[in-house]
Amino acid sequence: MTPEHTTGARHTPTGHTPTGHTPTGHTPTGQAPTGPTPARHTGTTVSHNLLTDQPALYEARFPDPERLAGRWAEDSLRRYGAGPRVLDLGCGTGRDAAHLHRAGRAVTGADLSDAMLEYARAHHPGPRYVRADLRSFDLGEGTFDAVVCLDSALLYCRTNDELDGLLASCRRALAPGGLLVAEMRNGAYHLGRTDLLGTPVQHTFTWRGTVHRSTTTLWIDRAAQLLRRRRIWRADDGSPPVEQCSAWRLLFPQELRYVLARHGFEVLGLDDGPGPRTEPPWHEGAGRPGTADGDRLHVTARRTASTTN
Structure with missing residues (x-):
């Protein structure tokens, strides 16, 4: 879970970031998302994993200075x-x-x-x-x-x-x-809990003078036993929004x-x-x-x- 999704429950991440690991390129290609479908944005670029393609941006977004x-x-x-x-x-x-x-x-x-x-x-x-x-x-x-x-x-x-x-x-x-x-x-955390699901969560950070904003939505694909994520990235440098879809086995x-x-x-x-x-x-x-x-x-x-x- 990315750090913008916090729960307030015991042992949940509040500001603790991913570790520099990526899903080894395993992005949800060919998988039609089920669940909430936000409005498409004109000119949106679809990326399977924006941060995997830009490792320096990944480390800027998810720093781990204390290792x-x-x-x-x-x-x-x-x-x-x-x-x-x-x-x-x-x-x-x-x-x-x-x-x-x-x-x-x-x-x-x-x-x-x-x-x-x-x-x-x-x-x-x-x-x-x-x-x-x-x-x-x-x-x-x-x-x-x-x-x-x-x-x-x-x-x-x-x-x-x-x-x-x-x-x-x-x-x-x-x-x-x-x-x-x-x-x-x-x-098992998602049995009876919905606090991380459905509601778009926004996060903003600056990298190399450019402000980047992400809007992230999580939902559960029960038939496939997957936690799915749709994230829209926007930057203030005039580039088009980028949509990224991911999924994890539960x-x-x-x-x-x-x-x-x-x-x-x-x-x-x-x-x-x-x-x-x-x-x-x-x-x-x-x-x-x-x-x-x-x-x-x-x-x-x-x-x-x-x-x-």
């Missing part, structure tokens, strides 16, 4: 004794991959966006950056001690087949006993436990925070309560010797 997400990920890896070889899946601009690298880990950042990878190599050097599709990738068998998947990147697997492909790929990439650490939206805690077990992962921790996108935010020494009611979900799972398929 909160990277620090949380490193804390999770240390907490469960992960080895040094880490895959940052959906690494985006590379901020978190670079933080893990500075913490002494051998990091590979993977993303499907060429623009993001080019930016990461130039602005966040240290990790090895590779192009990969999170829905199905092969970076070698047993190559990593941990896979980190932040900022709901896992939820861009919108179908069961895509989710199976991601988890099978992660299992193949991990050494025996390796960890999967993921941070994402919590589908996974529930027990559903996530089940699918992880099917792919040979033992869940070590599953909770709603504190985390890098919660309020109050995570900090060093923060406990993990074991509840799963907030709008963010944090999971750590270990690769076991066999699957239950």
Whole structure:
């Protein structure tokens, strides 16, 4: 969830920003949105992911100067004794991959966006950056001690087949006993709650002297079990508005436990925070309560010797 969508509930983001991760280029192409349809604006340009195409704009819109997400990920890896070889899946601009690298880990950042990878190599050097599709990738068998998947990147697997492909790929990439650490939206939060849905939310920020304004609307596509987003971007430089549509799979805690077990992962921790996108935010020494009611979900799972398929 982007920070303009705040709830006031425990462990919800108020001003805490995405982590520099992108959905590895997985935009909702070919998906006809269902739900509210705002009036079309004459001259509007349709973009599948405006910020993925402009990584510098992404970091300006979603700054993380304290590297909160990277620090949380490193804390999770240390907490469960992960080895040094880490895959940052959906690494985006590379901020978190670079933080893990500075913490002494051998990091590979993977993303499907060429623009993001080019930016990461130039602005966040240290990790090895590779192009990969999170829905199905092969970076070698047993190559990593941990896979980190932040900022709901896992939820861009919108179908069961895509989710199976991601988890099978992660299992193949991990050494025996390796960890999967993921941070994402919590589908269970939307059971009986509508505070984030339907009402357009506006946000304004300035980048390189240009004022950018976004109007964002969220709604639930129940048949597909997706949270859909339509965002209209406007800038005061005379350029036409840009419309961006996205969607995330809504996974529930027990559903996530089940699918992880099917792919040979033992869940070590599953909770709603504190985390890098919660309020109050995570900090060093923060406990993990074991509840799963907030709008963010944090999971750590270990690769076991066999699957239950």
